[in-house]
Amino acid sequence: MILSFVSAESAQALLTGFSVLAVAAYAWAAWRSETRPAEGGSPAAERPAWPVHLGLLLPFAAHFLALLVDISGLGLAQAGARFGFAPALSMTAWLVLAVYLVESHLLPLPGARRVLALMALVTVLLALVFPGESRPQAASPWAPLHWVLGLASYGLFGVAVLHAVLLNRAERQMRQVGSGTVGRARSASPGLPLLRLERLTFQFVGAGVTMLSLALLLGWWFTPQWRWDHKNLFAVLGWVVLTGLLTGRRIFGWRGRRATRWLYFGALLLLLSYAGSRFVLEVVLQRPPL
Template sequence: MILPTASSPGWPLAGAAALAYLVPVFMGRQVSGRAQRLAMTPGWLLHALALAAGVLGSTPHFGFAPALSMTLWLVLATYAVEHQVLPQMQSRGAVVGMAILAAVVVLAAAVFPGLALQERSSPWLALHLTLGIASYGLIAAAVVHAWLMGRAEQRIRQAEQVPGRLPLLALERLTFRFITAGFVLLSATLAEGWLFGEQLYGHAPRWDHKNVFSLLAWLTIAILLVGRARFGWRGRKARRVLYAGAALLLLAYVGSRFVLEVVLGRSA
């Protein structure tokens, strides 16, 4: 397990980002949703600086915690852009939940920075990591939207009228756009891993835990998209399949690296 030194620039940046993320959590219900989202901006910017310090520093590192940190940073960026394009996208609970998660993962990335990247200097590695993290971010954004769909369906069943919210069907279409985009990038990530496995990992592709869980996640999301197109899957059934695929994807890299870095105390 590789831990940063106390002088690492990631530590003060991660601590500052975590504290900034907690500001909207304690703002209370009396403030507007817009003010709450604006309060997350300093945390998001500090989070970006902390990620840059870990990945672009003199000794770049990457592992399960930076992967989670980058994923949540992308989800927050997506959520911020959506609010500019679709002001109806409003959920105070989602903002608070993501702020708490972001505070946790940005600190976790400082504690567990992962493997030194110069040990694997393949020119394909940067593309592989970029595609993988982007697919994680899009699938995670889909999960957040699926949760919002569940909340919207619950309000409809309870005959609760919330004016100005994004219609359920529009939210559903948006969710599946994220799923489709994430599936495309996940497919590209897996294809690159199998085609250039020797350059990336120093050995031919093998059926380890990461590859098995990645393939299972890919199959699960593929089944969801086929079920949606062929059988009109939607609502609770679609959400359950999405959650299963996202859980498998989380186990693929984050889970396997967590076991290696934390449980077994190894970097490879």
């Protein structure tokens, strides 16, 4: 076990300290995420009132350290790890934010920074209140890879949902321009190349489906008795919906609201798969980990 000499009290203090730091820094980043017009007063040239990476670097790093302390099982009496629905959500938010920090260099994503900061803030608080349950060392050497692939798919679908929301907003603003409300739409114009944004959305969906497929195959392969419990059922249903979305787009050219609705529904099923089922077991029923 990593740093097994650390006591449970010290581990809890580290978790609390990093979490509080991340929450405070995310709140600051969300508050400073307002935009101001650039010189000349052009709304399309608006820029963040606080540098994106400087504003998010500190909470991003503190968030990672809190996850490391929590998930690594630091301070546990027995070798293993600690995990649950809240750390899974927190890790997903951190992965989405990581992609955003890289992508913001290449593509303008206005309005996303505040939403992501607030989302990460909430998940850090959840993970602090519900840090997960102690889990012994995995029986199969493939189990850690299964968990990593599952979390990676969560993060990729989270990024895809973020892009879909921005895509829907941009399309709605374009319709406002066509209906005559030009001034209002122009003042909130995201300045996004729609075709590029749409292409990125489905690239993330495709990558997420690939990761989810591998995670499901590994889970089925190393599990002696596959059970159709709520977690597996929702995961397979989510895979069917998202695979159907990619098939419909390739064959029938699905796009726009129809495509994003499929994406939202598939992502919701996946959210109910692990995070939802673990929330019921850990918080509502208070059962030990399976």
